Amino acid sequence: MESCQQKVMEKLLHGHGCASQLKLIMDHHAESDSSMEREDLAKSVLHCFSDALSILIDTNDHNKDDDKSNNSSPQDSSHVLESSRKPFHKRGRKTSMAESSDYRRHESPNPIYHDGFLWRKYGQKQIKESDHQRSYYKCAYTNDQKCEAKKQVQMIQNNPPLYSTTYFGRHTCQLHQAFETFPIDTSDLQDSRMIRFDNPDSSTHQHQNQIIHHKVEQMMPSEKAEEWSSPSEYMSSEVAYAVEAFGFNPARTSSDLS
DNA sequence: GGAATTTGACCGCC
DNA sequence: GGCGGTCAAATTCC
Numbered sequence: 001m002e003s004c005q006q007k008v009m010e011k012l013l014h015g016h017g018c019a020s021q022l023k024l025i026m027d028h029h030a031e032s033d034s035s036m037e038r039e040d041l042a043k044s045v046l047h048c049f050s051d052a053l054s055i056l057i058d059t060n061d062h063n064k065d066d067d068k069s070n071n072s073s074p075q076d077s078s079h080v081l082e083s084s085r086k087p088f089h090k091r092g093r094k095t096s097m098a099e100s101s102d103y104r105r106h107e108s109p110n111p112i113y114h115d116g117f118l119w120r121k122y123g124q125k126q127i128k129e130s131d132h133q134r135s136y137y138k139c140a141y142t143n144d145q146k147c148e149a150k151k152q153v154q155m156i157q158n159n160p161p162l163y164s165t166t167y168f169g170r171h172t173c174q175l176h177q178a179f180e181t182f183p184i185d186t187s188d189l190q191d192s193r194m195i196r197f198d199n200p201d202s203s204t205h206q207h208q209n210q211i212i213h214h215k216v217e218q219m220m221p222s223e224k225a226e227e228w229s230s231p232s233e234y235m236s237s238e239v240a241y242a243v244e245a246f247g248f249n250p251a252r253t254s255s256d257l258s
Numbered sequence: 259g260g261a262a263t264t265t266g267a268c269c270g271c272c
Numbered sequence: 273g274g275c276g277g278t279c280a281a282a283t284t285c286c
Contacts (some may be wrong), residue, residue: 046275121263123278128260152277265279272275 117171118152130154141173148172 123136132155139147150168155161 124280125276126262128275134276260286262283262285264281266277266281268273268281269277271277272273 115150117173127154130156131158132156139171139173145173 062142066106118140120136120140120142121135125134125136127134134152134154137151137153139149141147142149148169152166152168153163154164154166156164
């Protein structure tokens with residue numbers, strides 16, 4: 001647990017440093033002369049937060065029960081709806097996902113794409129009680145590593161846009177080990193925004209990175225994307241919601257994470 | 259051509 | 273019979 005805290009702190013500090021550099025550049029440089037450097041920094045910031053989130057997600061899964069008692073503050077409840085171990089619908093299979101003992105729900109103006117894991121969409125359904133379709137995702141390592149983690153993403157409100165992301169089960173895949181094996185290298189971020197894979201040389205690695213891009217382009221509401229005038233704005237919003245989704249409070253000290 | 263996504267069909271529960 | 277969840281063939285994308 002201690003090493004996890006250190007890793008998270010290292011990632012966050014690195015991200016903070018990159019963000020500071022980015023702000024410095026944006027404050028003092030003309031728009032055109034350092035766009036590539038800004039882009040690299042922006043990607044680096046996102047990558048750091050993604051790594052930290054992945055570690056926190058794993059840590060949170062193991063400590064979820066403890067967190068429940070500490071997650072009752074009113075301001076948190078507006079966005080992060082932790083599992084209350086009760087179904088949010090009565091119909092459906094007895095073994096339905098919502099009735100499982102391990103799920104978390106999060107609501108935000110944009111769906112969470114970068115939560116540190118690779119997801120594969122396996123279904124989409126028009127839900128009776130909602131005007132919007134619900135998308136079903138499972139961990140891309142479901143078959144390879146018997147990882148049973150799943151998530152559902154559903155738009156629950158149009159104006160302003162509000163998405164509900166519900167996570168089920170725990171990740172048993174070895175993704176985090178891959179994070180530890182390959183340290184951050186911002187030079188190869190052109191095609192990858194966040195996820196590191198077991199074998200960085202494999203064709204699978206390259207293709208999966210493309211998938212992440214595809215998902216972002218496909219799911220990002222165009223009007224929302226236009227609202228972000230810079231990559232850093234887009235990332236901060238995205239990461240912030242992902243952080244909230246897993247109950248991470250940046251104001252906490254490192255000792256609070258244990 | 260391979261892999262991921264889409265979408266209609268099917269399953270099991272109520 | 274209606275519903276949510278999952279499967280799998282068809283389609284799309286790189």
